[in-house]
Amino acid sequence: MGNNTSRFEKLLVKNGLKRTVPRLQVLEILSGRDSATSQPYLEQVMGKDADRVTLYRVLQAFEEKGIIHKVLDQQGTANYAICSDGCSAHEHHDEHVHFNCDNCHKIYCLDTVKIPALKVPAGFKVAHLNLIATGLCASCSGKVN
Amino acid sequence: MGNNTSRFEKLLVKNGLKRTVPRLQVLEILSGRDSATSQPYLEQVMGKDADRVTLYRVLQAFEEKGIIHKVLDQQGTANYAICSDGCSAHEHHDEHVHFNCDNCHKIYCLDTVKIPALKVPAGFKVAHLNLIATGLCASCSGKVN
DNA sequence: CATTTTAATGCAATTATGTTGCAAATATAA
């Protein structure tokens, strides 16, 4: 496999997770893509290498440990992306904007775009903000329309 | 039924939809709640009064006509709320913030809070913004924590 | 290195959500 293997093995150990084939496989796939990856796509790529249930459990464990974060697209489908380094089991630092392309349906993590603070009605206590923009991504905006 | 009936009947006619029992029922339920209503809840309340498929189709028709709008909560569950008056089949004017309470799980339409404009990387063309805040709602922030 | 312990996987079954095609029923127009 890729030369990321030892890096990923360390990542698993650091988070108290055993170094297993399905886990390394998921990390390999996610890291090789420029946008968030949907559960159905992951399932398709892994094929019969891993059981569907295992995939769900791998993703859940990774999310809890702060290794990946989940983004729901406009259809409600779960998509996963590797977290930035600052994330941990205790806190995710992924409060960046996500961009869901209407054409290619990719979901980009716009790490550089911060979500502006928000004024909410009295009484409401905001814990997290989740902003998803839709439209055309840089790659598609040239081709269509 | 409620005294909203004739108002809802007019709403249906205005949108070229026939005045049917399941449709009036859905409008009655949605209008009687202070927050967005999940599909599972609707299904449960309607019970055997209407087929599941009918409910899906009613919701879809309403959404297309601009009568209601759909909000996905943090779990990806569909929730529906009646649109403000400005909405139509051609355009929804519901680009307001939604608030998903971590405690009671209600979804509030914060109609008064506008989503701030956003600077995105070159090439990206934003069509719509979808901001969902999580935390504690006004009703829950007093009780818990 | 062999063994014990613990964590993770695979499989089967079940639930929830959503879709499609089509015949029957119903609302509205004629």
Added chain:
DNA sequence: TTATATTTGCAACATAATTGCATTAAAATG
């Protein structure tokens, strides 16, 4: 009242996700 167009209900199917449990594999132990 009859014709028409829409809507509904049913059955079947599809996909996403969860749970329990036996088996397997990884890491810890000695």
